[in-house]
Amino acid sequence: MSTKLQIYNTLTRKKEEFEPYNAPHVGLYVCGPTVYGDPHLGHARPAITFDLLFRYLTHQGYKVRYVRNVTDVGHLENDADAGDDKIAKKARLEQLEPMEVVQYYTLRYQDAMKELNVLPPSIEPRASGHIIEQIEMVKQILDNGFAYESNGSIYFDVEKYNTKHNYGKLSGRNIEEMISNTRTLDGQDEKRNGVDFALWKKASPEHIMRWPSPWSDGFPGWHLECSAMSTKYLGQPFDIHGGGMDLMFPHHECEIAQSVAAHGHEAVRYWMHNNMITINGQKMGKSLGNFITLEELFSGNHKLLEQVYSPMTIRFFILQAQYRSTLDFSNEALQAAEKGLQRLMAANRMLDRIKPSDSSTVDVADLPLRAYTALSDDLNSPIAIAVLFDWVRNINSLAEGKEKITQSDLETLTKEFRAIVFDVLGIVDEQGGGSKQAELTGKLIDMLLTMRLEAKARKDFETSDRIRNQLTEMGVTVRDRKDGFDWEIV
Numbered sequence: 001m002s003t004k005l006q007i008y009n010t011l012t013r014k015k016e017e018f019e020p021y022n023a024p025h026v027g028l029y030v031c032g033p034t035v036y037g038d039p040h041l042g043h044a045r046p047a048i049t050f051d052l053l054f055r056y057l058t059h060q061g062y063k064v065r066y067v068r069n070v071t072d073v074g075h076l077e078n079d080a081d082a083g084d085d086k087i088a089k090k091a092r093l094e095q096l097e098p099m100e101v102v103q104y105y106t107l108r109y110q111d112a113m114k115e116l117n118v119l120p121p122s123i124e125p126r127a128s129g130h131i132i133e134q135i136e137m138v139k140q141i142l143d144n145g146f147a148y149e150s151n152g153s154i155y156f157d158v159e160k161y162n163t164k165h166n167y168g169k170l171s172g173r174n175i176e177e178m179i180s181n182t183r184t185l186d187g188q189d190e191k192r193n194g195v196d197f198a199l200w201k202k203a204s205p206e207h208i209m210r211w212p213s214p215w216s217d218g219f220p221g222w223h224l225e226c227s228a229m230s231t232k233y234l235g236q237p238f239d240i241h242g243g244g245m246d247l248m249f250p251h252h253e254c255e256i257a258q259s260v261a262a263h264g265h266e267a268v269r270y271w272m273h274n275n276m277i278t279i280n281g282q283k284m285g286k287s288l289g290n291f292i293t294l295e296e297l298f299s300g301n302h303k304l305l306e307q308v309y310s311p312m313t314i315r316f317f318i319l320q321a322q323y324r325s326t327l328d329f330s331n332e333a334l335q336a337a338e339k340g341l342q343r344l345m346a347a348n349r350m351l352d353r354i355k356p357s358d359s360s361t362v363d364v365a366d367l368p369l370r371a372y373t374a375l376s377d378d379l380n381s382p383i384a385i386a387v388l389f390d391w392v393r394n395i396n397s398l399a400e401g402k403e404k405i406t407q408s409d410l411e412t413l414t415k416e417f418r419a420i421v422f423d424v425l426g427i428v429d430e431q432g433g434g435s436k437q438a439e440l441t442g443k444l445i446d447m448l449l450t451m452r453l454e455a456k457a458r459k460d461f462e463t464s465d466r467i468r469n470q471l472t473e474m475g476v477t478v479r480d481r482k483d484g485f486d487w488e489i490v
């Protein structure tokens, strides 16, 4: 495809043409979940955004190494350097070993991603499996003079770093403002400055997750794992680092500072951030009672939900917004997405029933040209989906005989339509081809309806009516067409 991908780089605040550092290889790193609770809506958007990027880059012919980490140590409750480790706290509450909590929720996360048809990354490293690499990075930062030891913990010296480099360049924050806004919290007095952040924390006697280091028995700071693991698996510089906008500060700002302090240059060439999801206009939060897990969405089991929403409805809904726009969840919006998805899937099935002619009245090159131009414009999936819907109308006209298409154009159209919908957007036809069972159901319905046509042809209306009525009772709507039939599971 000739259209060059343009990416909005959060660091430079403009769209840039994507040029891999070492084409055709692309290094992509995305911050994954902290695994201490059920996967929820907030997990779905970054996963689907970067799955679309992964799929699109692959579709363009790049060889992508996609690394998405699992945070299983060091993420403290207040996202700074105080409070309990989120996983250790859950382990204590549930009376489990922390790694049992990690294993349980990692599997839950992976299962939910599979439901959403999010492809697994190439590597899924865990923070606790890379303590040695993290200790090495702390040593480099200490050697370069950008960190200090205090009571067995190591802190990054933000003020000193900022005399030579620019702390705050990603988030656009002003360091003087940050210093004046930093409140003195209990347990933070070992820092020289409130804005400093932990690279290594000495563990208190009751802290379970601990490893030996040259400074103390302790654990790494949260931001360090992503710097250490991206360097290990993607080298530096590497191409794209992604994550939710909520991670821009402090997490990604600290990653930049750590890389520059350790290696003397930045590790990331393009920073990409997806926007957040709101629920009925409000931020999602446990205290607001609007916190919805993916399992609750898939089962409809939440007071805010009017019905069950399938994984593909959620995926399609997320893709209907460009990843940098806000996205508001509501029953109305989800129901509209569900209807749109059904129309798209019905058109896909219809492609197999179009009868070719000796000439074409439609220009099939229009579909890939416009859809890929939209996706190359910073992953503008809503425009690509609008182009698909233009073609849903064309496909319906073709099936009704209002437009004509040659055999070879029909093959091109079918191939391009399915490549965009299934390979790039990652949609699965949950009624027709999502699983072996769904595929079989589709084939059985087709078989019954073909038998019904045969019954009608020999004027056996009793049989043809019985097939139709029984299918209707089972929730299959049947529509007769000039040259056959069409059906939908409602």
Ligand code: ZN
Binding pocket: 030, 031, 032, 226, 251
């Ligand atoms: Zn990260």
